[in-house]
Amino acid sequence: MAKTPETEHPVKAFGWAARDTSGTFSPINFSRRATDERDVQFKVLYCGICHSDLHMSKNEWGFTQYPVVPGHEIVGVVTEVGNKVEKFKIGDKVGVGCLVGSCRQCDQCTDDLENYCPKQIISFNSTYVDGTVTYGGFSDIMVADEYYVIRWPENFPLDVGAPLLCAGITMYSPLRYFGLDKPGLNVGVVGLGGLGHVGVKFAKAFGAKVTVISTSISKKKEAIEHLGADEFLVSSDPEQLQAGASTLDGIIDTVSAVHPLAPLLSLLKPHGKLVLVGIPPEPLEIPVFPLLSGRKAVVGSVIGGIKETQEMIDFAAKHNVLPDVEMIPIDYVNTAMERLLKSDVKYRFVIDVAKSLKSE
Ligand code: NAP
Numbered sequence: 001m002a003k004t005p006e007t008e009h010p011v012k013a014f015g016w017a018a019r020d021t022s023g024t025f026s027p028i029n030f031s032r033r034a035t036d037e038r039d040v041q042f043k044v045l046y047c048g049i050c051h052s053d054l055h056m057s058k059n060e061w062g063f064t065q066y067p068v069v070p071g072h073e074i075v076g077v078v079t080e081v082g083n084k085v086e087k088f089k090i091g092d093k094v095g096v097g098c099l100v101g102s103c104r105q106c107d108q109c110t111d112d113l114e115n116y117c118p119k120q121i122i123s124f125n126s127t128y129v130d131g132t133v134t135y136g137g138f139s140d141i142m143v144a145d146e147y148y149v150i151r152w153p154e155n156f157p158l159d160v161g162a163p164l165l166c167a168g169i170t171m172y173s174p175l176r177y178f179g180l181d182k183p184g185l186n187v188g189v190v191g192l193g194g195l196g197h198v199g200v201k202f203a204k205a206f207g208a209k210v211t212v213i214s215t216s217i218s219k220k221k222e223a224i225e226h227l228g229a230d231e232f233l234v235s236s237d238p239e240q241l242q243a244g245a246s247t248l249d250g251i252i253d254t255v256s257a258v259h260p261l262a263p264l265l266s267l268l269k270p271h272g273k274l275v276l277v278g279i280p281p282e283p284l285e286i287p288v289f290p291l292l293s294g295r296k297a298v299v300g301s302v303i304g305g306i307k308e309t310q311e312m313i314d315f316a317a318k319h320n321v322l323p324d325v326e327m328i329p330i331d332y333v334n335t336a337m338e339r340l341l342k343s344d345v346k347y348r349f350v351i352d353v354a355k356s357l358k359s360e
């Protein structure tokens, strides 16, 4: 008989899955592999909800394998370790982000850039080395090779810290790589959502002057008074954009939907970089004239490698960079996804998995 998600592995697991392009979530019984010699198994305590989980649950990128159990900002406490595990022991606080596998041999892997390994394996909706589909953190337990498990700093909160595992590293990595981590630089962040608000906090921690570019005027007061942004531009207001022309050294664009890039390019100084991290389901148009005049660049960036993710978490703990989250029970996930689509969350939903996920 063909194996199902419930029977393909020996360890019983329970979670919430989307089953078709409606993206509606409902409970699912599935299974996890037995803890292998280099694996860490952990009880999931909290899991953030990233807009990628929403894109994927509705098959907006065209490669969803249903049923899909998303969640890639996964934190918890170790319950079992394989006999060759060196970094972790039972009871340790840990996290897993987007990555659960890579070839470990290519140039990218040997450079600690597993996030650019062509054979990378993502923590959900990906095919693992054993040929089975990976399931993410909207579930009671998780198992991963210790190489991809992040050590949680002492006294750093697991609940509000969870979104750093995707939102945090996705902003930290390009700020570092593109040299936007220097005090006094002018950095723009487009879209004040889960990624954007963490980006503001990291850029401020690096000493940058931060300009938020947003569609939501309602977010202005809080962005400046609470998140520490220095400027706030409403992207639909030509006068505000004109006033900000040629002021920014770099911009990280987190927008999840199709949007015009010309107004953003106009905000860059000559040689400025527009770093795309948002992943709209349709292509964006790149206007060429504003690129040429000023030798500007449009580039992309995806999460970060494992070493850099650990560095980011340790930096966040040291500098008290913590996401602002709305904690929810798992049976609120369908409403949470509707609200996320409307940019109606300040600024990241986190599921209180251990408290609210009850197997049937
Ligand atoms: P989010 O919380 O929904 O934030 C996205 C923000 O974009 C919204 O809060 C909104 O900010 C703005 N926005 C939404 N619709 C817009 C529109 N039509 N036009 C202009 N602005 C709009 O999402 P997220 O979790 O931060 O994720 C953002 C994107 O990054 C998603 O596409 C996700 O898949 C992608 N992502 C990429 C990576 C990577 O490694 N590259 C990692 C994680 C996520 P304002 O209200 O301020 O305008």
Ligand code: ZN
Binding pocket: 050, 051, 052, 053, 072, 166, 167
């Ligand atoms: Zn994500």
